[in-house]
Amino acid sequence: MADLTTDVLVIGGGATGAGVAWDCALRGFDVILVDRGDLAEGTSGRFHGLLHSGGRYVVKDMPAAVECVEENAILRRVAADAIEDTGGLFVTTPGDDPAFGDRFLAGAREAKMPVEEWSTARALERERRLNPGITRAFYVEDASIDVWKTVWSLARGAREHGATILPYHPVTGILRSNGTVQGATVLDRASGEERTIEARVTINASGAWAAQIAHMAAIEGVGVVPGKGIMIAMNHRLVNTVINRLVMPADGDIIVPIRTVSVIGTTDERQEDPDDLPVTQAEVDQMLDDGETLVPGFRQARALRVWAGVRPLFQDEKADSTDSRDVSRSHALLDHRERDGVDGFLTITGGKLTTFRLMAQHTVDKMCEQLGEDRPCKTATTELPASEDHRFYALGDRLAKREVNLADEQAICECELVTRSTLEEVMRRRDSTNLDDIRRQLRLGMGPCQGGFCIYRATGILHGVEELDGEQAMGSLNDFLEERWKGVWPILYGDQLRQARLDDWIFQGLLDVEHVPAETAGLPTPVDAELEPATLA
Ligand SMILES: Cc1cc2nc3c(=O)[nH]c(=O)nc-3n(C[C@H](O)[C@H](O)[C@H](O)COP(=O)(O)OP(=O)(O)OC[C@H]3O[C@@H](n4cnc5c(N)ncnc54)[C@H](O)[C@@H]3O)c2cc1C
Numbered sequence: 001m002a003d004l005t006t007d008v009l010v011i012g013g014g015a016t017g018a019g020v021a022w023d024c025a026l027r028g029f030d031v032i033l034v035d036r037g038d039l040a041e042g043t044s045g046r047f048h049g050l051l052h053s054g055g056r057y058v059v060k061d062m063p064a065a066v067e068c069v070e071e072n073a074i075l076r077r078v079a080a081d082a083i084e085d086t087g088g089l090f091v092t093t094p095g096d097d098p099a100f101g102d103r104f105l106a107g108a109r110e111a112k113m114p115v116e117e118w119s120t121a122r123a124l125e126r127e128r129r130l131n132p133g134i135t136r137a138f139y140v141e142d143a144s145i146d147v148w149k150t151v152w153s154l155a156r157g158a159r160e161h162g163a164t165i166l167p168y169h170p171v172t173g174i175l176r177s178n179g180t181v182q183g184a185t186v187l188d189r190a191s192g193e194e195r196t197i198e199a200r201v202t203i204n205a206s207g208a209w210a211a212q213i214a215h216m217a218a219i220e221g222v223g224v225v226p227g228k229g230i231m232i233a234m235n236h237r238l239v240n241t242v243i244n245r246l247v248m249p250a251d252g253d254i255i256v257p258i259r260t261v262s263v264i265g266t267t268d269e270r271q272e273d274p275d276d277l278p279v280t281q282a283e284v285d286q287m288l289d290d291g292e293t294l295v296p297g298f299r300q301a302r303a304l305r306v307w308a309g310v311r312p313l314f315q316d317e318k319a320d321s322t323d324s325r326d327v328s329r330s331h332a333l334l335d336h337r338e339r340d341g342v343d344g345f346l347t348i349t350g351g352k353l354t355t356f357r358l359m360a361q362h363t364v365d366k367m368c369e370q371l372g373e374d375r376p377c378k379t380a381t382t383e384l385p386a387s388e389d390h391r392f393y394a395l396g397d398r399l400a401k402r403e404v405n406l407a408d409e410q411a412i413c414e415c416e417l418v419t420r421s422t423l424e425e426v427m428r429r430r431d432s433t434n435l436d437d438i439r440r441q442l443r444l445g446m447g448p449c450q451g452g453f454c455i456y457r458a459t460g461i462l463h464g465v466e467e468l469d470g471e472q473a474m475g476s477l478n479d480f481l482e483e484r485w486k487g488v489w490p491i492l493y494g495d496q497l498r499q500a501r502l503d504d505w506i507f508q509g510l511l512d513v514e515h516v517p518a519e520t521a522g523l524p525t526p527v528d529a530e531l532e533p534a535t536l537a
Helices: 015-026 063-077 100-110 119-126 147-159 209-215 281-296 337-340 353-371 397-404 421-431 435-442 455-465 470-491 493-509
Strands: 006-013 033-035 088-092 115-118 138-139 144-147 165-166 169-175 180-188 193-204 222-232 242-245 253-258 262-264 303-314 330-336 345-348 412-413
Touching: 006 100, 015 033, 015 412, 033 147, 033 303, 033 421, 033 470, 033 493, 063 100, 063 353, 088 100, 088 119, 100 115, 100 138, 100 180, 115 119, 115 193, 119 138, 147 165, 147 180, 147 435, 169 193, 169 209, 180 242, 193 209, 193 303, 193 353, 209 222, 209 345, 222 281, 222 435, 242 281, 253 303, 253 435, 262 281, 262 455, 303 345, 330 337, 330 353, 345 353, 412 421, 412 455, 421 455, 421 470, 435 455, 435 470
Parallel strands: 006 033, 006 193, 033 165, 088 242, 193 345
Antiparallel strands: 088 138, 115 138, 169 180, 180 193, 222 262, 222 303, 242 253, 253 262, 330 345
């Protein structure tokens, strides 16, 4: 007997899976979404932060460019709260071919992408740190998009329409009988129990892991090429506009200002295992050198953190290519009825974060077609929770809120302006002892000190809110520090090295965290974690 039954089971809680759940819920389907970890803990939470205008693809990948142009406009309408309207510049740096700009303009026209050629003086006036040797500049509608706000709003919206959202529920098997997929077994990581979820349709939205899930359904040959990319967050906004180098897509050619930092990225390298993403010194050096080309002095700026993500690039297994950047950035919807003779199962992979809504629409349209039900898509015209007023996020929003309560609210994280009441509220909602879950919701510990000053305070508060004992609280602290350290050690130089030394004195010297008894942190409550992101500025 199934523990749970539903119309649609969605596997994967990244932007695509959350988008599918939102789309299904708006069309009146009963939905359950599961993820093996927290929402947006896969590629979506490790991306570059760019809502593409389409400019990156207008010369090389026209279908991808057109999708970006259209989806950029739609997301600006329905997900404004997650978007900062930074605008974008494509610039020709010294040594780049200025004639590429003509191909760019021709592509932009074909893709119907809004673009304006600016004088270099105008571009330099807007972005004073830009390389003064640029020879051409084009203004486009790039923006930065906060993925955690996006995914949590999708999940919250879906839930308000009846969906069940189950983070920390990895799929352990696919239920398949007589050529039909009938759901999946999942492990409830909080309780350790296995649960069965029966569904009319199962949607595999597990991104770079899609081949692994298909394999569980005894479907082989799903060609997902994991393409690893690294990114480095610098400690403040070196630019306030997205800066793209006007060349064929290459490494380290985009700087995205997002929240209080700016992020340079990225690389693209085939990887065997989507869970094994080492960052090398050579990659870090290359990224910093590339930053220098766009913004002279980049190398002297303080690097906060480096991380890697893995692109789910779909490629026909027969194609012979070694560079994962050659694979189209358009998405792939696999109809397993047509492809493999298996009913009740669809795979959606590839694409970009910018196109997650379209990917979800195509998937749910196909599902409706297979079920013989006519239920039109509503996601292009329905605002996500917190975006109803169509107001874009603005950099000063948190500061403005903070200034109102400066005298009567304790600041816990000074870098990201997180107050005690906000932190306590989110801790209660998440009911998680994992401080990394709280970090993803509030950006706690993501500023220059990387948790050095806020995380021991947050641990004390967590201890009270969750009624932990000392060992559990120390376990939460240790887990957080270990996770943060992974992203800090490859970029230890200059001021960040000094900061890391100070953090080390606090945690090893004063608190002796390595030797205090600790128990590994637990997980959120099993059923439907609270999804309200209202306090996220
Ligand atoms: C370095 C880099 C930079 C990028 N930058 C940009 C950018 O600036 N703009 C842009 O538009 N796009 C960008 N992309 C692309 C974009 O990030 C991805 O296309 C998008 O996030 C994929 O979302 P997804 O939901 O399909 O996959 P994911 O976010 O990876 O979601 C898949 C989910 O499946 C879950 N899962 C896996 N196995 C299981 C299992 N057994 N059981 C349950 N759940 C499971 C995972 O935990 C994961 O959460 C970038 C990608 C990379 C790698």
